[in-house]
Amino acid sequence: MNERADTQFEVFVRARLAELLRFGHVLTGSPHAAADLVQDALERTLLAWPRIQKRDDPEGYVRRTMINRYISIWRRRSRERLVAQIPDRASGSEPPDHSDLMWALAQLPPRARAVVVLRFYQDLSERETAAMLGCSIGTVKSQTARALARLRTHLGAAAEKGSSWTV
Amino acid sequence: MDRLEHDLRQLLGSDRWALPYDAGLVSRARDGAARRRRARGAGAIAGLAVVATAAVLVTVSALGPAPDRVPPPSRESLPDPPLIVVDGDVLLTCGIGPRFPASALDRGASGPADQGEVTAALDDLRATAGIDAPVELQKSPASAARWMVLGDDPSASPRELLVALGNWDVYGDPNPAVREYVTLERTENGWRANRWGSYCDLRPALRNPISWAVVTGVPGGLDPNSSTVTVEVMEIECTSGRDPSPFLHEPVIVETADTVTVYWTSTRGGETCPGNPSVRRTLQLDQPIGDRVLRDGSHWPPRPVTGF
Numbered sequence: 001m002n003e004r005a006d007t008q009f010e011v012f013v014r015a016r017l018a019e020l021l022r023f024g025h026v027l028t029g030s031p032h033a034a035a036d037l038v039q040d041a042l043e044r045t046l047l048a049w050p051r052i053q054k055r056d057d058p059e060g061y062v063r064r065t066m067i068n069r070y071i072s073i074w075r076r077r078s079r080e081r082l083v084a085q086i087p088d089r090a091s092g093s094e095p096p097d098h099s100d101l102m103w104a105l106a107q108l109p110p111r112a113r114a115v116v117v118l119r120f121y122q123d124l125s126e127r128e129t130a131a132m133l134g135c136s137i138g139t140v141k142s143q144t145a146r147a148l149a150r151l152r153t154h155l156g157a158a159a160e161k162g163s164s165w166t167v
Numbered sequence: 168m169d170r171l172e173h174d175l176r177q178l179l180g181s182d183r184w185a186l187p188y189d190a191g192l193v194s195r196a197r198d199g200a201a202r203r204r205r206a207r208g209a210g211a212i213a214g215l216a217v218v219a220t221a222a223v224l225v226t227v228s229a230l231g232p233a234p235d236r237v238p239p240p241s242r243e244s245l246p247d248p249p250l251i252v253v254d255g256d257v258l259l260t261c262g263i264g265p266r267f268p269a270s271a272l273d274r275g276a277s278g279p280a281d282q283g284e285v286t287a288a289l290d291d292l293r294a295t296a297g298i299d300a301p302v303e304l305q306k307s308p309a310s311a312a313r314w315m316v317l318g319d320d321p322s323a324s325p326r327e328l329l330v331a332l333g334n335w336d337v338y339g340d341p342n343p344a345v346r347e348y349v350t351l352e353r354t355e356n357g358w359r360a361n362r363w364g365s366y367c368d369l370r371p372a373l374r375n376p377i378s379w380a381v382v383t384g385v386p387g388g389l390d391p392n393s394s395t396v397t398v399e400v401m402e403i404e405c406t407s408g409r410d411p412s413p414f415l416h417e418p419v420i421v422e423t424a425d426t427v428t429v430y431w432t433s434t435r436g437g438e439t440c441p442g443n444p445s446v447r448r449t450l451q452l453d454q455p456i457g458d459r460v461l462r463d464g465s466h467w468p469p470r471p472v473t474g475f
Contacts, residue, residue: 010193013193013196017188017189017192017193018185018186018187018188021186021188021189021192022184022185022186024186025184025185025186026179026184031186031443034186035186035189035192038192038196039192039195039196039199040199042192042193042196042200043196043199043200043203044200046196046197046200047200047203047204098174098177098178098181101174101175101178102178105175105178107362109299109363109364109365110365111298111299112299116175116179117179120172120175120176120179121176121179121180123176146299148171148172151171151175152171155171
């Protein structure tokens, strides 16, 4: 890679790394998994940089790479598994903000979680989400509905344990 | 927008997900890209060599090293506490579902779970979850899939089983990308899948209210001539991002001729998950570390510490 392209890659990464790490964290639920995912995606991006930088959206390439790797092979990290225990609370204490929803989110399989993140964190439309995932709009609709239904089911289980979230 | 969607947007948009800028990550990405480039080049050259001298290449591959298997830690090296060791068998956990002895990884749980009922529950999961079902069940019905009941807790209410899916070659591949599992709960009509995932983060079980801390790295590297090792330690459960210093216990260090294994725990606390800070601590060994492998005992099997 020539020096100019290398500098452009450096500029891109410096500008977007924090947001990519945040995206990875939202996707995986774990800071360490997020860092691994971003590093893996940046390795692949760097190899393809001469081709990618000509496009309008190199960050979209990186995010698509992160999502594909997350869905296909990514491991769940320990923190996410430990949060899968519904937090116990002493009776009468105020629950932390969204802890039950965090737990419910951690129960979603990777593809379902990716759809939720793209739709409700990145605020992508169904069409944009379909383009990111490489599937049809109909698939995005059904996967979104199923993911939300699953969250409601898990939140219902949390409600049975005495949390404040009611379905 | 209903309440769930509103709360989701609020949760996902909160600052808890923010992570610090990591300049080292970019360096590591560059190193990784360079390795991939070299591997591609080596692969192209090897391809040409195959065409030119196929017999030689077959011989070379036959002489190549087999993947190293990690031997299970010997019974004598298992510290209890903090581990829970029963009749020489350490209890393990995936973080959810029942705990199970390490011996179950070889031969499954000994218990009265009816295999036919478990098969039916797995087939039901395969039918209802579709593309979200575990990959092992997407490939085959339960009767043909690889699975094994690891954990069975008859005293739990409701009773639960932990089922490993696929080939968990824990000692042949101690750090895999995928290690699928399902938990089944007992109902009036048999077993029902209530949770499943693609990766069981296998760790030794602990007694409440203790949780694991993990050695994440050795800043400055290892000095083979030194018996002191400075490490970075971090709690792994959700601790609301607290400073771990007041909660870390004294580490238990097990030294053998080949390894130094650190078992580090802390007192559980906190519930939110904004990301945990790490702290530096110094370990005092009985002998200089030499060329022994430093391992973190919060994994099963204990995992080499690679962050230097």
